[in-house]
Amino acid sequence: MSKSSLLKVVLLGDGGVGKSSLMNRFVTDKFDSQSFHTIGVEFLNKDIVVDGEGFTLQIWDTAGQERFKSLRTPFYRGADCCLLTFALNDVQSFKNLGMWKKEFLYYADVRDPDNFPFVVLGNKCDMEDREVATEQAEAWCRENGDLPLYETSAKDAINVDTAFTAAVRRLVRLEERVEAGYSNTVDLNAQAKQSSCC
Numbered sequence: 585m586s587k588s589s590l591l592k593v594v595l596l597g598d599g600g601v602g603k604s605s606l607m608n609r610f611v612t613d614k615f616d617s618q619s620f621h622t623i624g625v626e627f628l629n630k631d632i633v634v635d636g637e638g639f640t641l642q643i644w645d646t647a648g649q650e651r652f653k654s655l656r657t658p659f660y661r662g663a664d665c666c667l668l669t670f671a672l673n674d675v676q677s678f679k680n681l682g683m684w685k686k687e688f689l690y691y692a693d694v695r696d697p698d699n700f701p702f703v704v705l706g707n708k709c710d711m712e713d714r715e716v717a718t719e720q721a722e723a724w725c726r727e728n729g730d731l732p733l734y735e736t737s738a739k740d741a742i743n744v745d746t747a748f749t750a751a752v753r754r755l756v757r758l759e760e761r762v763e764a765g766y767s768n769t770v771d772l773n774a775q776a777k778q779s780s781c782c
């Protein structure tokens with residue numbers, strides 16, 4: 585990857601779905617069953633190696649409660665990846681995924697919204713009172729640009745590392761595609777200029 589290996593990853597989703605818990609599990613490998621709602625945003629860095637390449641993930645954990653909207657949205661800009669999070673035992677948080685995606689794209693002002701690397705996390709898979717079936721979540725992901733889906737548990741450390749690693753892989757693959765695309769564009773432009781000169 586030719587760009588800097590510092591990657592900004594933004595965690596979004598309804599209040600209480602477990603964004604802070606996922607970040608803390610991933611970065612410190614700890615879980616707090618009494619965590620407080622986030623106010624505004626917080627971030628933590630973590631160095632990881634994916635397929636032999638080193639990255640620093642700068643993970644931005646945002647406040648999901650509606651009243652903190654104006655505090656979180658200024659931090660979406662410059663994000664390399666967005667983890668759309670819901671809780672498998674909270675159907676409303678799943679229904680709100682579309683709203684989160686829209687909010688992110690609006691405030692992050694990304695260059696290519698159709699190809700932005702979102703990853704979807706269905707958290708709290710350890711809970712038995714599930715309200716969202718895997719197939720339902722998969723269908724939403726398919727309809728929203730074939731997004732990858734991971735069912736996670738911050739509590740039991742299920743799929744947390746896998747999901748963050750997958751986010752990095754998705755990003756790297758996408759950048760490689762974009763870089764390949766850019767070199768084609770440059771070639772085409774060069775040819776166009778040549779022909780217009782002639």
Ligand SMILES: Nc1nc2c(ncn2[C@@H]2O[C@H](COP(=O)(O)OP(=O)(O)OP(=O)(O)O)[C@@H](O)[C@H]2O)c(=O)[nH]1
Pocket residue numbers: 597598599600601602603604605606616617618619620621622623646647648649707708709710711736737738739740
């Ligand atoms: N059983 C279970 N509980 C979880 C899991 N992840 C988080 N929780 C609990 O869910 C509650 C909310 O978790 P948070 O991580 O604070 O949620 P949040 O998404 O950061 O919420 P906001 O900061 O308000 O946006 C806490 O009591 C956590 O302990 C999980 O995977 N399984």
Ligand SMILES: [Mg+2]
Pocket residue numbers: 603604605620621622645646647648
């Ligand atoms: Mg939080």
